[in-house]
Amino acid sequence: MHPSKITILSCSMDPESRSRRIACGAESLLRERRSEVEFIDLQDIELPAFDNLNCYGHPSYDRLYRAIRDADGVLLAVPIYNWSVGSAAKNLIELTGATGAGGRKSAWFDKIVTFVCSGGLPHSYMAYGNLAMSLMLDFKCVINPYVVYATERDWIDGANLSDELAARLRKTVEVKLELVSRLRGRGYASDWEI
Structure with a gap:
């Protein structure tokens, strides 16, 4: 059995990002469990705006696309702003999720996705839900039911x-790895379908 290959995508542009700190904690836990981890911080690379045309020629596109496509699972570290996931995460998914000319196919199909979130208010803990539902319905992603949602009080x-939150992060990572392990041999591959 080869080690799980997990891509962590830190989607905050804030230099003091708390979601990035949670992502770093998840990276440490994954490495302790002998996972192969690729950590991509969107603050460190130029993310082209999704225009469904010129964005595919941008130098960052291939790296992001392959990091998602080739992973057994993806961990999205996202800030919560205005009751929703920050815009960089949505742009990333639009960029790497489009299918089109030249045989391009979404990198997201059948990925096991885990969310770790940082928000300002405790009652925004379900703000990632719309994006999770979109990933599940559009790309048939399996969404880890264990999520970390932290506010400054945590x-x-x-x-x-x-x-309490550190224990939640450990359990979230353990569940992610179990899902990856159990679904590794699945016999289906998804495409655009309803």
């Missing part, structure tokens, strides 16, 4: 997750 001295 950080100790602004630097470390509370014990």
Whole structure:
């Protein structure tokens, strides 16, 4: 059995991003469990705006597309703004999820997706739901039912997750790896279908 290949996509443009810090914690846990991890921070690369034409020639496109397509699972670390996932994550999914000319096919089909989120208010904890539903319906992604949602109240001295949230992150990563392991041999491959 080869190790699980997990791509972590940190989708915050905030230099002090808390979702990025959670993603780094997830990376450490995945590496402890001998997973092969590719960590991509969208703050460090130029993400072209999705225009369904010129964006595919952008140098970042191939790297992002392959990192998602070739992964056993994807972890999306996202900020929550205005009751929804930050716009960079949606742009990333539009860019790598489009199918079209030249045999291009969405990188997202059948991926096992896990969300780790940081928001300002505790009651925004379901704000990632619309994006999760879209990934499930459009690309037949399997959405990990365990999610980390943290607000500033969940950080100790602004630097470390509370014990409760750190335990939630561990369980979220463990469930992700179990889903990847159990679904590795599945006999189907999805495409655009209703």
